[in-house]
Structure formats: structure tokens, C-alpha cells
Amino acid sequence: GWYPVYVLVVLLLTYLLNQLDRYAIGVTSMYIAQDMHWGDKDCLLNMSYSIAEVGNTSCTINRTLPVAEAEAIGYRVCKYDFNGQGELYQLLAGPVFIVIYTISGIPLGIAADVTSRRNLLAICLLFWSVMTFLTGFSKHYWQLLLLRFGVGIGEAGCTPFATSLIADYFPVNLRASAIGIYNWGIYTGYGISYALGDFVVRANIINQGWRWVYWLASIPGVLIFLLLIFTVKEPARRNEISDSPRFTYCVNTYTCGYLFVALQPFADRTLLMLILAGSVRNAGGYVWAYNTKPYFNKYYPRVVVADFLTWIPLIGGSAGAFFGGFISDRLVGSRGLSARLWVLIMSQAVASPFALLTLLLPPPWAFIALIPSNIIGEMWIGVTLAVIVEVVPSNIRTVAVAIYLFIITNIGGLMPLLIPPIATSTSLRTALILLFPGLYLLSSGLFFIT
Helix, strand or coil, X not given: CCHHHHHHHHHHHHHHHHHHHHHHHHHHHHHHHHHHCCCCEEEEECCCCCHHHHCCCEECCXXXXXXXXXXXXXXXXXXXXXXXXXXXXXXXXXXHHHXXXXXXXXXXXXHHCCCCHHHHHHHHHHHHHHHHHHHCCCCCXXXXXXXXXXXXXXXXXXXXXXXXXXXXXXXXXXXXXXXXXXXXXXXXXXXXXXXXHHHHHHHCHHHCCCHHHHHHHHCHHHHHHHHHHHHCCCCCCCCCCCCCCCCCCCCCHHHHCHHHHHHHHHHCHHHHHHHHHHHHHHHHHHHHHHHHHHHHHHHCCCCCCHHHHCCHHHHHHHHHHHXXXXXHHHHHHHHCCHHHHHHXXXXXXXXXXXXXXXXXXCCCHHHHHHHHHHHHHCCHHHHHHHHHHHHCCHHHHHHHHHHHHHHHHHHHHHHHHHHHHHHHHCCHHHHHHHHCHHHHHHHHHHHHHC
């Protein structure tokens, strides 16, 4: 019937808000830093004065950039101000969020395997929405840290609960496609974050600038909370165990102990390699997602990034997530579980050259190259989650996904911390080349070894 499709749409909207609230910091960091005075400084675009009015003045604090040179590289005239980058930004985007996000996910996953996943997901959604709303009232950096911490706690339960629900609502031959559609939330939320981060900030509603981004992003959470509580049913758990002979488990949590049963699958070499490959690929995605705006601000400050990134991730990423699941679902029936791995291998190998071109070409060609990078590169996400839920017993499915996310998010989410030291010794572009297309290609090799 259509009810599972309705549930999938509600879960998709939940994940959309999850990603919108998560990535809002990446597109508003410069405005917040200039408001609160934290982070690195740089010569930035200043549209307030013409060249004739300013003459031959320079940005002279720590870095001299004559106006003539600034004009030649795309600036109208430079100003020295906080750029929303550096270690304080990477700390806010990465470790402060990632550590609590991943640690919280495991106990939440354990709770979900013995109680209502629907109720826990709704509570988590409401909690992270409140934390996001309060972020709009922040006055100091330490307040941002604490609220970002809270967002991480709330968002930790989203994907473990949602993928476990999807696995019980959809059969094996539709599961990867359904998870792929659920993951449209990543690209939709990410794209909307750019719309809010650019257009809403520039609108400067009642002189509150960036704060409206967080207020507007959090309000829909209350509506989706009500939809979850009153319209989504907790499904019966499917009693499935993988038919692959290499995955044989003790599945009785009373006989073997819950933690032992949950950790058993992760002792398998194949699954460990899959997780390592997923971690590397996830790292490349995190690096690009949190440094897209800083990259274009630095090298192409006149470009309105939101004109492109409000729709490219939405269309390209969503198409990739769906087709990755669809293709692997078609292949898995005739060729078995290993067919899903070939989708992972080929997609990342083909996507990496387009990711490289995104960093080598000027706009709009950079954004054009980003389209196939998104379509092909994002085929991985639903496929890996489908493999995880198919090779573990149904009674530990939620916590298994939480453990998987704990590993790949800690490795991937901490990778942006390498950007500042590499960028300092080389350049931001070089750092991104190594940690964006470079990690895509490396993940393809690791998926092949798997």
C-alpha cells in the first residue's frame, strides 16, 4: 500500500531538517564570526566603496593587499575582517558536534531496539529543533559550542531510528531505493541551508541578520514532530538474517548479552573494510560540505554561491542517492550482496575527476563539474546503509547502524581539522584537492579491497 511511502516522506522531511540545522553553521560562520568577533581574519570583499573613493589604500593588518591587486583577483576593494574560518570554525563544525553526536547514537540505538523508535525519533527531532532555535539568540562563542553540542545529541538518533523503521516497512528488493530516497534529506537540507544562509542573511529581517536562519530552520521541526507522533505507526520488526554464509551470529541477546550480539558483525573483516571505505568517503563529503562556502568566499568572492548550491546538491545528490539504491536493488537479486559493492567501487572512481574539476575550474564551470560529481559520487550512501541493515539480525539493527555511524562519522567528521594546517603550508585549494577528490578515489580502492 501507500502508507509505507507516506512514512518514508515523513522520515525524509525529518532528515531534511536534521541536515538543514547541521549545515547552517557552514553558511553563516562568517556572519556569526563578524558579529561575535572570533576566528581568523582575512582581506574580504567590501562593496561599500568604489575604487575611486578608496584610492590606493591597503589591508595592512598582518597582510597587505593593494586595491589594484584586489580588483585584479576579483575583489572590489578589500577589508580586513573575521572570515569565519580557522581552527575555531573547524572545531565548531567538527569535533564539538561529531563527538557527542556519535557517542549519543549508541545508547539511543540500544534504547530503540527495545522500545518505540517512532517516539524516540520524535523526541530527538523536537530537542535538536529547540537547540537550533536557541542558537539564534547566541551572543558568545561558548554559547554556540554548548548549543552545537545539544544539536549533536538530538540529531544522533535520526538515521539509526529512521533506517531501522525503513528496513521494517520495505522488503529487501526495495530497501536500498527507500534508504536512497530517505537520504534526499541530506541534499535538500544542505541546499536549503544555502538559501537561508545567503538570501535570509542579506534580507536582514528586523536587523537580526544570521539569527533568522536558525529561527526559520527550527520552526518546521514542531510540525514534523506532530506528524511523527500522530500519523506514523511503529511497525512490527522483520525477523530477517542475512543469507550470506560468512555472517553467522548468536542473535539471542539474553543468551549472549546485548553488547556482544551488537558488536559481533563488526568483527568480520569484510564489514570492517566496508566501514573503513565508508569512513574515507564520508570524510571527503564532510570536508567539502563544511568548506564550500569558505572556498568560494576566498577565491571567487563575487559569486553568489546560493544561486548554484541551493539546487545542485538537491538535484544531483538526490538523483545519485536514488539511482545508487535502485541499481544495487536490481543487481542484488541476481548477483547477491557483492553487487552492491561494485556500485560503490565504480561510482567513487568515476566521481573523483569531476570533484577535482570543481576545484580547478572557475565558476560557472566549477559548479557544472559539481553536478556529475554529486550525481555519481552520492550513489554510495544508501547502498552502504542497505548492506549494514541486511547483514545484521533485526533485533540489533538500530544499534548496528548507530555503531556504523559512530565509526564513519568520527573518522569522517574529524577530517576537516586537517584543513587549516594543510592550507597554511600550501593553500586552501590544495588542501581541498587532497581531502575531497583525493578521498573519493581512495574510498573506491578500499571498496574494491572489501
